[in-house]
Amino acid sequence: MSLASGIHLEEGVVLANRAAGIVVGKLGTASVSADELFSSVEREQGKIKTPDEILSVVNDLRNREKRIVFTNGCFDILHVGHTKLLKKARSFGDVLILGLNSDKSVGRLKGPERPIIKEHERADILSSLECVDYVVFFDGDDPCNLISMIKPDVHVKGGDYSPADYHSMPEAKLVEEYGGKIELVSILDGQSTSEIIKKIKAV
Numbered sequence: 001m002s003l004a005s006g007i008h009l010e011e012g013v014v015l016a017n018r019a020a021g022i023v024v025g026k027l028g029t030a031s032v033s034a035d036e037l038f039s040s041v042e043r044e045q046g047k048i049k050t051p052d053e054i055l056s057v058v059n060d061l062r063n064r065e066k067r068i069v070f071t072n073g074c075f076d077i078l079h080v081g082h083t084k085l086l087k088k089a090r091s092f093g094d095v096l097i098l099g100l101n102s103d104k105s106v107g108r109l110k111g112p113e114r115p116i117i118k119e120h121e122r123a124d125i126l127s128s129l130e131c132v133d134y135v136v137f138f139d140g141d142d143p144c145n146l147i148s149m150i151k152p153d154v155h156v157k158g159g160d161y162s163p164a165d166y167h168s169m170p171e172a173k174l175v176e177e178y179g180g181k182i183e184l185v186s187i188l189d190g191q192s193t194s195e196i197i198k199k200i201k202a203v
Contacts, residue, residue: 035064047127047134051149054097054136058150061095070152072099072143074106075122076115077193081158083129088185089156090131097134097150098126099143108141116197144171156183 002012019032049057061068071089075082075098090096100123106115115122123135138146147155155175163172163182175182 047132048123049134049136051136051138051146054134055149057134058097066095067093067154068150068152069093069096069154069156070099070143070147070150071096071156071158072101072138072146073158074101074110074115074193075126076106076110076117077196078122078125079193079196081187081192083131085156085158085185085187086126086129087131089183090133092154092156092183095133096131097136097152098132099138099146100126100135102137102139105139105141116193142170144174147171147174151178152180154181154183156185158185158187160184160186 002015003009007015015037019037022032022036023030058068069089069092071086073082086096086098100119101109103115103119106119117125119137123137126132127135136146140146152175155171157169161169161172161184163169163176163184166173172182
């Protein structure tokens with residue numbers, strides 16, 4: 001099929017080998033779907049994307065009629081509150097894109113001693129989670145520029161927000177204007193990076 005599509009023999013062999021790897025993980029006689037093969041290639045190419053790269057990914061996802069979910073945050077010292085939020089966010093669609101505050105952005109929002117974990121380390125940790133499909137950095141104090149570019153079907157926010165309060169949640173108006181949906185997910189009590197830092201300092 002690769003040769004008939006004009007792909008070089010070497011590339012065709014790599015795809016065939018990848019497809020075989022997917023098949024052996026299934027029970028009985030099985031086939032490989034185009035989506036499975038595409039996802040396998042994407043995983044190898046990496047989940048951490050630049051804004052330009054994520055736009056290309058989003059265009060492809062739209063062509064394949066995938067429901068795109070977006071959430072954002074600093075995720076400095078990953079804890080169970082974070083992982084529960086991300087798992088819940090992923091359940092709202094087919095693909096979860098995570099907007100990650102850059103180090104400069106975290107410093108402005110959290111203070112000069114933050115982040116504890118640098119941006120590329122945070123991105124690497126988050127990209128290792130199965131529920132996270134892509135990670136993309138942003139430098140702003142809010143993710144509005146990234147959201148306006150991606151236009152996710154669902155924007156997930158963790159915490160006690162009101163979508164009608166544009167002051168505390170400025171991206172809400174943007175999502176509303178292009179017809180997206182906002183999902184609010186409760187945060188676990190006592191689970192925060194700030195609390196973890198306080199406990200460490202108290203030891």
